Amino acid sequence: MRPLRVARVDSSPGLALVLQDFYVEKERPLIDWVWISENFSDDILPALLGHMYLSFVSVAIALVISLPAGVFVSRYRKAYAPVTFVTGILYSIPSLAAFAILVTVPGIGIGPRPVIIALVAYSLLVLIRNVVAGLDAVPAETIDAARGMGLTARQILFGVELPLALPVIVAGVRIATVTIIGIATIGFFVAGGGLGQVIFSGISRDFPTMILTGALLTTALAVVTDFLLLRLESFLRPSARTKRA
Amino acid sequence: MIEFRDVNKTYPGSQRPVVQDLSFEVLDGEICVLVGPSGCGKTTSMRMINRLIEPSSGDILIDGEPNTAMSQTKLRRRIGYAIQQIGLFPHRTIADNIATVPRLLDWQKDRTRQRVDELLDLVGLEPAQYRSRYPAELSGGQQQRVGVARALAADPPIMLMDEPFGAVDPITRTRLQDEFIRIQGEIKKTIVFVTHDIDEAIKMGDKIAILKEGGILAQYDTPENILTNPASDFVSSFVGADRVLKRLSLLLVRDMELEPLNGTAVDGLPLIDARLTVRDALSELIGARTTRGVVEDENGDGRRLLTLDAIEALSGGASATGSARG
Numbered sequence: 001m002r003p004l005r006v007a008r009v010d011s012s013p014g015l016a017l018v019l020q021d022f023y024v025e026k027e028r029p030l031i032d033w034v035w036i037s038e039n040f041s042d043d044i045l046p047a048l049l050g051h052m053y054l055s056f057v058s059v060a061i062a063l064v065i066s067l068p069a070g071v072f073v074s075r076y077r078k079a080y081a082p083v084t085f086v087t088g089i090l091y092s093i094p095s096l097a098a099f100a101i102l103v104t105v106p107g108i109g110i111g112p113r114p115v116i117i118a119l120v121a122y123s124l125l126v127l128i129r130n131v132v133a134g135l136d137a138v139p140a141e142t143i144d145a146a147r148g149m150g151l152t153a154r155q156i157l158f159g160v161e162l163p164l165a166l167p168v169i170v171a172g173v174r175i176a177t178v179t180i181i182g183i184a185t186i187g188f189f190v191a192g193g194g195l196g197q198v199i200f201s202g203i204s205r206d207f208p209t210m211i212l213t214g215a216l217l218t219t220a221l222a223v224v225t226d227f228l229l230l231r232l233e234s235f236l237r238p239s240a241r242t243k244r245a
Numbered sequence: 246m247i248e249f250r251d252v253n254k255t256y257p258g259s260q261r262p263v264v265q266d267l268s269f270e271v272l273d274g275e276i277c278v279l280v281g282p283s284g285c286g287k288t289t290s291m292r293m294i295n296r297l298i299e300p301s302s303g304d305i306l307i308d309g310e311p312n313t314a315m316s317q318t319k320l321r322r323r324i325g326y327a328i329q330q331i332g333l334f335p336h337r338t339i340a341d342n343i344a345t346v347p348r349l350l351d352w353q354k355d356r357t358r359q360r361v362d363e364l365l366d367l368v369g370l371e372p373a374q375y376r377s378r379y380p381a382e383l384s385g386g387q388q389q390r391v392g393v394a395r396a397l398a399a400d401p402p403i404m405l406m407d408e409p410f411g412a413v414d415p416i417t418r419t420r421l422q423d424e425f426i427r428i429q430g431e432i433k434k435t436i437v438f439v440t441h442d443i444d445e446a447i448k449m450g451d452k453i454a455i456l457k458e459g460g461i462l463a464q465y466d467t468p469e470n471i472l473t474n475p476a477s478d479f480v481s482s483f484v485g486a487d488r489v490l491k492r493l494s495l496l497l498v499r500d501m502e503l504e505p506l507n508g509t510a511v512d513g514l515p516l517i518d519a520r521l522t523v524r525d526a527l528s529e530l531i532g533a534r535t536t537r538g539v540v541e542d543e544n545g546d547g548r549r550l551l552t553l554d555a556i557e558a559l560s561g562g563a564s565a566t567g568s569a570r571g
Contacts (some may be wrong), residue, residue, distance in 0.1 A: 145332025148297055148405070149346050149395075150321030163336050 032209040044198065048217050051194035054112060054184045055221075058119035059177050062127055065120070067169075070131025071157065080132065087125035095122070095183045099190045115192035119184060123176040130172025134165025167236040174229035181222040185214075195221075247271040247294060247403065247435060252303035254289055254460065263289050264460030267303070271452070273402075274433040278450035280440055281483070286460030287439045291405050294437060295324045307403065322346055325396035325404035325434070329411040331388050333380040339365070339391055340376040346399040364394040367428060386417040393425065397432070407439045422448060443484055447472070447491055455480055468495060489560045494524035496559065498540055503549035506539070514539050517551055527556055 036044065073080045093101075095118060102114035138161050146156045162169075188196030195214045202210030247270070254264040264286040271277040279287040292298040294305055296317045305312045312320055333342050340361045347357040362372040368390035380388055389410060396404055410421045422445065429436070440446055446453050447468045455463045455471065457479050464476040472492040475481035484491065499519035515533040517526050517540045530538050536553040 139330070139332065141328060141330035141332035142334060143332075144297075144330075145326065145328060145392075146334075146345075148295060148321060148326035148328070150318040150349055151345075152318055155349075160334060 030208055031212065032207075035207075035209050036213060044213060044217070047193070047195050047198045047214070048221070050112075051181070051184055051196075051218065051221065054115055054119065054187060054192060054194050055177060055181045055225075058116050058180055058184075059123055059173060061116070062120045062123035062176065063173065066124055066127035066131055066172075069124075070128045071135065073128065074132045074135040083128060084125070087121075087128060090121040091125040093118075093121075095186050096189060099187065099192075103190050110191040112187070112192050114190050115184065115187035115194075119180045122183060123180060126176045126179070127169075127172045130168050130175075131165065134168030134172075135161055137168060138164045167233050170229060170233045170236060174226060174233065177229065178222050178226050181218065181225060185218055246273055246306075246308055247277075247437065248304075248306040248309075249290070250304045250306065252290070252293065252300045252305060254286070254293065254298065255301050262301075262459060264293075264300070267460060267462055269454055269462060269465045271435055271437060273435050275451040276429060276436040276438055276449055277452045277454060278438045278440060278446040279454050279456060280443055280446040280450075281456035281463075282458065283441060284458050285456035287441075287456050288407055290456070290460065291407060291437050291439050294403075294405055295321045295326060297321075322349055322399065323401050323403070325398075325401040325406075327392045327396035327404070327406045327409045329408035331392040331412070333388055333391060333395070335380050338377050338379055339370075339383070342380065342391060343395045343398050345395060346401075350399055352399075360398060364397055367397070367431075368394045369424065370394075385413045386421065389413055389417075389421055393428075397434075402435060404434045404436045406436060408441070409438075410445070411440070418445075425449070444491070447484075447495065455483060457483075468492075490524050490527075493527060493556065493560060494522045496523040497521070498523055498526045498551065499542070501551070501555060501559070503540060503551055503555060506548050506550055509537075509550055511539050511548070516541055523556060523559060526551060527553075530556075 069083065073083050098118040098121070099114050102108050102117055103110055105114075108114050108117065142160060142164070143156060146160050151159065184192070184194050185196035185199060187194055188200050195218045198214030199211055199218070200214075202208070202212075202214060249267045249269050252264055252267040253262055255262040263284075267286075267290060269277075279290055281287050289298055293300050294307075294312065296312060334345075340358075343361045343364055344357045347360060352360070361376060365372040365375055370387060370390055375383070375387075375391075380391070383391065389412065393406075393409060396406070410418045410425075413421065426449065438446075438449055440449075450468055452465065453468055453471055454465045457463045463483075464471055464480045466474075469492060471480065472484060472488045472495075475484060475488070481488065497519070498517060498521050501523065514535060515529055515538045517529055517538040519540050519542055521529070526538065530536065530551070530553060538551045540549045540551050542548070
């Protein structure tokens with residue numbers, strides 16, 4: 001069965017679905033519900049939680065770096081081009097290559113660590129850019145009025161600028177998180193855990209139930225996260241601020 | 246009292262000053278309007294009072310103290326600030342917007358809440374209806390009112406207003422101006438008011454400072470005196486060829502000293518409302534193609550005669566700049 005070797009390096013659910021035809025010929029059921037129920041709490045759920053852990057911890061760390069970096073860059077405009085340049089290079093490194101390089105770095109090794117580091121690096125470009133865009137979009141007159149009334153620079157940043165930039169920042173978080181949920185599946189190759197484990201094991205075992213479980217859970221995680229953050233984003237838009245009866 | 250003493254401002258990297266040797270005083274309880282064409286430094290001058298801009302040289306004194314005697318933020322919390330673009334905080338309710346400075350000054354919650362309602366009443370917005378709304382839900386005119394209320398919140402003795410009624414339609418602007426004149430009658434603040442509109446300056450100002458390009462003070466006086474005796478060609482062209490009419494618009498018919506009727510035949514003469522400005526009364530006379538009208542007093546006793554001659558006497562001294570030669 002040659003096609004399966006091809007499938008091994010590809011995690012897309014689309015290809016997995018194409019491969020169904022081969023499996024059906026072998027007279028196995030497409031979805032083996034018994035296997036799912038037997039392995040749910042020991043394998044599937046931990047993989048899902050592990051995947052969420054990898055994705056959300058990475059975005060959280062990236063946000064902790066990007067917020068101050070974005071504020072700094074929006075104040076010292078000269079730093080914007082170099083920061084975008086560096087984070088742009090980080091963003092363009094192929095994910096498997098990034099994991100592989102990090103594994104060879106002393107003190108990192110295999111496991112979740114190289115995965116989180118790479119995912120943080122991927123998020124920086126989008127997040128910093130959105131922090132800056134969000135701060136830029138704060139109306140100049142609003143800041144002028146705040147200064148004129150005697151708010152300090154710190155009060156203006158935390159009380160006016162960041163709250164008004166928040167919808168744009170959350171939009172960046174949404175894009176970064178959804179991207180990272182996809183990339184995190186490849187972390188399997190450096191023993192990072194997560195749903196990639198389920199997908200790739202399924203492929204190597206020639207077991208469609210497992211492939212589909214991993215693929216569909218990854219997709220669901222991405223779609224649900226996207227939806228929730230989109231809701232949060234529109235909730236935070238000041239134009240949506242009307243009396244909430 | 247606000248006192249400018251030889252204030253100069255040149256922006257870094259620029260040769261030309263935007264404000265030059267500016268010296269004038271704004272007395273307590275007066276509205277001083279800074280007016281002039283764009284680039285005359287009127288906004289810059291205003292922003293130097295609360296140190297949003299620092300002068301290159303010279304001093305600005307507030308009640309005899311240089312405005313550099315305290316920190317910028319402390320100074321600004323004692324000076325109301327309202328601008329054309331309003332700059333309300335879109336993520337905060339109307340009440341929270343108005344409460345900005347009282348909160349910075351750590352007012353008690355009850356006192357702040359009371360003050361917010363009081364101010365909403367003052368600017369003609371029903372507190373129960375508006376306090377928990379967001380700025381985006383209000384019309385432009387309503388937002389301007391909130392902007393003024395916010396500037397008044399901590400009851401500052403001094404207010405800076407940069408074209409505060411500039412961003413609304415003319416009808417709303419007239420109403421906001423009238424309301425503000427009424428409010429000022431109650432609160433008696435010392436106000437520096439910036440506008441590019443000479444009519445607004447004449448209407449709002451107790452004193453008018455006319456600035457010309459480069460921030461040079463062309464004339465500083467009451468509206469009446471500026472209209473009667475413009476100090477230079479620049480001033481007379483800036484106030485406009487209709488300055489005689491503008492001056493008449495500052496006066497009300499009821500304040501004129503008019504002759505009683507003394508048996509004059511009133512048949513066919515137009516009836517003039519004593520509450521009109523003299524300019525409007527003149528317009529009535531011309532419209533009725535007569536030189537005389539009958540003024541009905543508000544309380545209805547006594548009718549008096551308004552004549553074109555009486556109006557001309559009022560405008561005396563404010564005649565057109567040159568006289569024709571034969």
